Amino acid sequence: MLSNCIYRGPTNGSRGKVVLLFDDNPLSKIGVRFDKPIPDGVDLGGCCEGGQGFFCNVTDLRLENSGIEELDKLLINTLFEVVVSESRNEPFILFMKDAEKSIVGNGDPFSFKSRLENLPDNVVVIGSHTHTDSRKEKSHPGGLLFTKFGSNQTALLDLAFPDSFGRLHDRGKEVPKPNKTLTKLFPNKVTIHMPQDEGLLASWKQQLDRDVETLKIKGNLHNLRTVLSRCGVECEGLEALCIKDQTLTIENAEKIVGWAISHHLMQNAETDPDAKLVVSCESIQYGIGILQSIQNESKSLKKSLKVVVMNDIVTENEFEKRLLVDVIPPNDIGVTFDDIGALENVKDTLKELVMLPLQRPELFCRGQLTKPCKGILLFGPPGTGKTMLAKAVATEAGANFINISMSSITSKWFGEGEKYVKAVFSLASKIAPSVIFVDEVDSMLGRRENPGEHEAMRKMKNEFMVNWDGLRTKDTERVLVLAATNRPFDLDEAVIRRLPRRLMVNLPDAPNRAKILKVILAKEDLSSGLDMDAIASMTDGYSGSDLKNLCVTAAHRPIKEILEKEKKEQAAALAEGIPAPALSGSADIRSLNMEDFKHAHQQVCASVSSESVNMTELQQWNELYGEGGSRKPHNASRAWSGALQNYGQALLHLFCSSSPGRHLSKGCVLKMSL
Numbered sequence: 001m002l003s004n005c006i007y008r009g010p011t012n013g014s015r016g017k018v019v020l021l022f023d024d025n026p027l028s029k030i031g032v033r034f035d036k037p038i039p040d041g042v043d044l045g046g047c048c049e050g051g052q053g054f055f056c057n058v059t060d061l062r063l064e065n066s067g068i069e070e071l072d073k074l075l076i077n078t079l080f081e082v083v084v085s086e087s088r089n090e091p092f093i094l095f096m097k098d099a100e101k102s103i104v105g106n107g108d109p110f111s112f113k114s115r116l117e118n119l120p121d122n123v124v125v126i127g128s129h130t131h132t133d134s135r136k137e138k139s140h141p142g143g144l145l146f147t148k149f150g151s152n153q154t155a156l157l158d159l160a161f162p163d164s165f166g167r168l169h170d171r172g173k174e175v176p177k178p179n180k181t182l183t184k185l186f187p188n189k190v191t192i193h194m195p196q197d198e199g200l201l202a203s204w205k206q207q208l209d210r211d212v213e214t215l216k217i218k219g220n221l222h223n224l225r226t227v228l229s230r231c232g233v234e235c236e237g238l239e240a241l242c243i244k245d246q247t248l249t250i251e252n253a254e255k256i257v258g259w260a261i262s263h264h265l266m267q268n269a270e271t272d273p274d275a276k277l278v279v280s281c282e283s284i285q286y287g288i289g290i291l292q293s294i295q296n297e298s299k300s301l302k303k304s305l306k307v308v309v310m311n312d313i314v315t316e317n318e319f320e321k322r323l324l325v326d327v328i329p330p331n332d333i334g335v336t337f338d339d340i341g342a343l344e345n346v347k348d349t350l351k352e353l354v355m356l357p358l359q360r361p362e363l364f365c366r367g368q369l370t371k372p373c374k375g376i377l378l379f380g381p382p383g384t385g386k387t388m389l390a391k392a393v394a395t396e397a398g399a400n401f402i403n404i405s406m407s408s409i410t411s412k413w414f415g416e417g418e419k420y421v422k423a424v425f426s427l428a429s430k431i432a433p434s435v436i437f438v439d440e441v442d443s444m445l446g447r448r449e450n451p452g453e454h455e456a457m458r459k460m461k462n463e464f465m466v467n468w469d470g471l472r473t474k475d476t477e478r479v480l481v482l483a484a485t486n487r488p489f490d491l492d493e494a495v496i497r498r499l500p501r502r503l504m505v506n507l508p509d510a511p512n513r514a515k516i517l518k519v520i521l522a523k524e525d526l527s528s529g530l531d532m533d534a535i536a537s538m539t540d541g542y543s544g545s546d547l548k549n550l551c552v553t554a555a556h557r558p559i560k561e562i563l564e565k566e567k568k569e570q571a572a573a574l575a576e577g578i579p580a581p582a583l584s585g586s587a588d589i590r591s592l593n594m595e596d597f598k599h600a601h602q603q604v605c606a607s608v609s610s611e612s613v614n615m616t617e618l619q620q621w622n623e624l625y626g627e628g629g630s631r632k633p634h635n636a637s638r639a640w641s642g643a644l645q646n647y648g649q650a651l652l653h654l655f656c657s658s659s660p661g662r663h664l665s666k667g668c669v670l671k672m673s674l
Contacts, residue, residue, distance in 0.1 A: 009054045010038045015064065019047045029055040059230075080115050083123060091122040099127030100182060113185055127186055139201060211242050220246075223253040224284070231257060237281040243288065252291060259287035319416075319423035327431060328394070328401040337393035341519035341544070342512030343385060346503050349627070350376070350389065352502055354399040354435070354480055361478060372468055375481045375498045377441075379488040379626070380505035381608040383545030386484040389505070390437045393482065400435040406444055409460065417456055418463040425467040425479065433478040441483035442490040461492065469498050471637055486614070489621045496625060504622045507543055508611060510536045516544050520551050527591040535597050541606040553600035558590050 010016070020031025032055075034041070044053035047483035079094075086092050116125060161259060183189065195201045196408055210269075220243040221489040227250065228235055248256070260283035265271060267283075268637060319325040337347050356366050357372030364370045376385040393400035402424065446467075448458055483499060485491070508516060513536035522531075535661075562584045573580045609615065 009040050010034055010056070012358065014038065016063075019053075020044050029057055029669060030061065032056050032061070042145055076112065076115075080119075084087075084120065086487060087120045088125045089503075092124075094123065094125045096125065096127040096131065099186070100129055116185065125186075127182065129182055152344075165292055199385070216247055217242055217244050219242075220248040220253075223248050223250055224251070224256065227253045227257045232276065233257065233261065234278045235260075235275065235281060235284055236278060238284065240281060241284060244338045246295075256284065256287035258283045259290050262305055263287065317419070317423065320427045321517070323402070323408065323427055323514075326403055327427070327434075330395050330398050330404065331403065333391045333395045333401055335388055336395055338394045339519065340385055340388050340392055341516030342508050343389065343505065346378075347388065347392075349501070350393050351396075354393050354482070356626055357478065357480075359397055372478065372654075373501055375478070375483070375500065377488065377496075377499040377502040378482070378484040378505055379502065379618065379621075380486060381507055381543060382486050383543035383607060384505040384507060385544045386505050387439055390435070390482050390484060392441075394435045397433065399435045399478075399480075400428075400431045402428055402436045402446075404436055404438050414456060417460040421460055421463040422467055428479045429477050434480075436479065436481045438481065438483045440485055441495070442485045442487045444484075445495045447492050448492050461495075465494055465498060488625070489617055500623075502626045504618070504626045507541060507608065510540070513539055513542065513547060516547050517551070520548055521592075523573045524551075525556065525589075525591045527593040530592065530594055530597075532572050534594070538598075538601055541605075541608070541610050543606070543608055546604065546606050546608075550597065550600050553604050554592055554596040557599055558592065561590075562588060655668070 014034050014036075016032040016034035019033045030054060031044040031047060033044065034052050034054065037049075037051040037540060038054060041051035042052075042053045042055075043050045044055075047053065083092060083094055119125070139307055144322060195204050221238065221241065224235075224241075225238065228238075261277065263283045263286040264277070264279040273276070337351075340347070353373045353376060361372075364372050378389060383663050390402070393399075404424060409424065410417050410418065424436060430435055481498070488496075488502070492501075510533070514532045517532050517535055535550075539550065542550065551632055565579075566583060570580045
């Protein structure tokens, strides 16, 4: 049936039958014999009566009955006709991928079965069916089943790829109806399982990736070739194109061909309008480049729209609305685990406790013991990367980041502080998955027995803990409180209880300092003689922040040398009365060498002493409450006594140095040290 015909001859709605095709170009005009004579009709070269034939475009033709069932039946009939025709010359194998899509949807499976049985003896039909879980059918209890073909010419290749998220109780269910239909049509069954060996499994997955890439390339070329043929355009060297970074739809292929034709016409203004248009492969590449640039702009636009969507969140009160400005989307943080040198154990633990529950919540919905952790504490000396770890967690997990400080939740009005605290958790629940990060948590959630503490501050602490883990807290909410401090011993006991995982971020040792230096100096111009291990060895006791300051100081030394050189040259030029030489640029700055770091080491020292009282307290607190601690309080008591004695001796030295003429008795010294 003809619809929307723009040519002379048959009118819209005319009925006919396709009688003439061109094998070399099946998408060109097609000869149709119409039921009645038409204006300007022809005989199609003797294929029909005179005046009843006409050459029509493929796009102008429609099936008389466009129902899906009729179309499927037509395709199946045509398929078997081709199989019978081809098998007359030589044996033939028909492979039907995903057989259930072609057979189970067919309204008459008995007709399909009779067609299979009536096929010639030299024809074998193989169908494939993929399971979504590792369930075994009742009729085939064995894991791997091979049956002889015998007199049957049909076989079902059953690819039993287990679903990682399939539940155990699904395995005992009855076999679905489509599988029963396939079993009847294909009596011989071969079940193929995934490789059980890890090495073979990895190799198998790599092969699948290569096959997917190959199919993607072929599919993209097919779509481009289809659009080019439809437009009557040819392309030289189209088969050499390798488009594997994206999947081209017909719509995208049409855009690429349109841009390619425009590029070709701009480059060849004297193209013959009557000749067949032949574009070059470079023109197709030009169209692909435009499509990629538009898609990249669309991605950046989506990122900006994400911020707009963040602003469109419905807030219940003014407190949530004010806190919304403190929410940082993960794409805006810009810190990943690759930006943090060393700390491999801490990063692995954070990936397990934070990122996995946020990214894969379905793995933690079974039972009560696998509920995601609600709080994690990062503690350690200053400058060891606790804040950077929190930023990297939010970025890698794709969670929204809420940075909470005292200035964002306190108010001069009595009672509003508690409302701000409640708004923090209600807002975090709305934008979940989210991470509530509290830096220097000891200043906000310190011990409540402090006699000088204000009543409003104590109420805020109580409200924070109630909303964090209280009566109405839901275990399913993907909200995590990530706290950081260098004084964990000042935290309230109830806060420590709500932080079940406590990770110490300690000062790096020499190998870890070398890793940190490699990350810091990754984008710098370094001389070939620079030894990272030597720099790491001479920076004992340095934190990650100290190493960054050391590298910054070393990087300034070549710039200072250039400035001193320019100053001397300008002074000499002024003395000789000649024009001053041109100033140096970034290309004139030399590479960093070992002498720069040795010179910087004399200026930048460690900011934290490994033998300080604070470090001793951190180590002992880690022994009592941290990950992997010994939990032996008697050792901590002796250490605390030693720390207090050192502290008392320091006070004694300070007192005597300030008052040289005064002397203290031994009893007074013992009293101060204890």
